[in-house]
Amino acid sequence: MAEISDQTQQAIDYSQRIPNNVDLSNDRTLQRALERWQPAFLNWWSETGPADSSALQVYLRTAISVDRDGWANFGYVRMPEYRWGIFLTPRDENRKIHFGDHHGGPAWQDVPGEYRSSLRRIIVTQADTEPASVEQQRLLGATCPSMYDLRNLFQVNVEEGRHLWAMVYLLHRYFGRDGREEAEALLQRRSGSVNNPRILTAFNEKTSNWLAFFMFTFFTDRDGKFQLAALAESSFDPLARTTKFMLTEEAHHMFVGESGVARVLQRTCEVMREHNLTDPAQVRAHGVIDLETLQRFVNFHYSVTLDLFGSEISSNAASYYTGGLKGRYDEAKIDDDHSLARNVYTVPELEKGRIVDQSVPALTALNARLRDDYTHEIQAGVDRWNRIPEKMGIPFRITLPHVGFHRKIGSFAGQFVSTDGRVLSEEEWVRKSTEWLPADEDHEFVCSLMGRVIEPGKFASWIAPPARGVNNMPIEFEYVRFD
Numbered sequence: 001m002a003e004i005s006d007q008t009q010q011a012i013d014y015s016q017r018i019p020n021n022v023d024l025s026n027d028r029t030l031q032r033a034l035e036r037w038q039p040a041f042l043n044w045w046s047e048t049g050p051a052d053s054s055a056l057q058v059y060l061r062t063a064i065s066v067d068r069d070g071w072a073n074f075g076y077v078r079m080p081e082y083r084w085g086i087f088l089t090p091r092d093e094n095r096k097i098h099f100g101d102h103h104g105g106p107a108w109q110d111v112p113g114e115y116r117s118s119l120r121r122i123i124v125t126q127a128d129t130e131p132a133s134v135e136q137q138r139l140l141g142a143t144c145p146s147m148y149d150l151r152n153l154f155q156v157n158v159e160e161g162r163h164l165w166a167m168v169y170l171l172h173r174y175f176g177r178d179g180r181e182e183a184e185a186l187l188q189r190r191s192g193s194v195n196n197p198r199i200l201t202a203f204n205e206k207t208s209n210w211l212a213f214f215m216f217t218f219f220t221d222r223d224g225k226f227q228l229a230a231l232a233e234s235s236f237d238p239l240a241r242t243t244k245f246m247l248t249e250e251a252h253h254m255f256v257g258e259s260g261v262a263r264v265l266q267r268t269c270e271v272m273r274e275h276n277l278t279d280p281a282q283v284r285a286h287g288v289i290d291l292e293t294l295q296r297f298v299n300f301h302y303s304v305t306l307d308l309f310g311s312e313i314s315s316n317a318a319s320y321y322t323g324g325l326k327g328r329y330d331e332a333k334i335d336d337d338h339s340l341a342r343n344v345y346t347v348p349e350l351e352k353g354r355i356v357d358q359s360v361p362a363l364t365a366l367n368a369r370l371r372d373d374y375t376h377e378i379q380a381g382v383d384r385w386n387r388i389p390e391k392m393g394i395p396f397r398i399t400l401p402h403v404g405f406h407r408k409i410g411s412f413a414g415q416f417v418s419t420d421g422r423v424l425s426e427e428e429w430v431r432k433s434t435e436w437l438p439a440d441e442d443h444e445f446v447c448s449l450m451g452r453v454i455e456p457g458k459f460a461s462w463i464a465p466p467a468r469g470v471n472n473m474p475i476e477f478e479y480v481r482f483d
């Protein structure tokens, strides 16, 4: 009997099965933890990952090492067999802490006792978003606008799965029993669940159609980018190295979002030009998404994502910074003393019914600062979108709503701020809100356009084809095999 169980143990070679650069085969404790966690992960994937996808062969990118040739290997994969790997960017032996109270000291290779619970909380909060978005996107495959888009959805899904692996590696490797318990809980919470929801609100919203998916990957995956970038500055070196590698994959998710919305916009503008339309009802009657509805989706996804940055003024953010746990965006490139003891930062606040700029200690305003860096990049993307109607002679421009609009967290929570930054009464705000936010009827319309298009090279009528295919393949390439 002993022999048989030995064989079953050996049947799964985790260091082979899980591509890694963390010397997995020589870490017995970690291996044992993963041997328990991996089957639970696969259960979670089949229960809540992309529906009806396990038999499909998908042309996917898999990271098999961190160097230039290794991190983007393309080939057909059945997703339950995807090799979710564990990769950290290579260690720099001389890396120093470059901000906060420990500035100048060597980066930590282990978790300092005094920061153990803070670091665990930071990692679990980040980790929780990864499986959450997979759950939110579970049913989208049934209404994909093309085979190309279906493949992109699955690519995003498997990589969010890999990001979960990346965070779970840190929990297993550095946080002992607590870490193992957290890793299990990550597979138990469910997006949108009443009893055991995901940690952050935006990750409990529904992603019920492809417009919402593109908006999510543009707005919310970019929040992920900024959070990861702030963690890539961390004094806890394994966290910094893990998140740095995750950022390379995040870029593709944001591309899917930005180009997805651009293609919707493109198609709508083409139809408007061709038939000389301005009235949204007529635009809809031609089977494309009117610009007003696009704007409402932008207002929703942007405002919900701003909440992910937390309260503008936050003592937690201040202590994460002084402790050296979480830096600013591009910390190393900022020219100051990296302690922020005497600096101030401007944040918008509500005062006597008006929104005014307030100077506050910079250390307490780090969430607001990261959010501002985020908005700066988002605005650049919106500007790129706006070149599409501009080129076609259509006067409509997408705009970002005011930072105080439709907020549930921070200074503007519980306030009724219009998209252009006026403080309104609740009654007036509610009356106007159907102009600003997608109503049920908007969702119904968008969902009514969604139908499954899976013939290679064909696209649903509401979206333009992409400029080019994946990995230099033609647009009509068979990105997903159904047999």
Ligand SMILES: [Fe+2]
Binding pocket: 130, 159, 160, 163, 224
């Ligand atoms: Fe992610």
Ligand SMILES: [Fe+2]
Binding pocket: 160, 221, 224, 250, 253
């Ligand atoms: Fe992502």
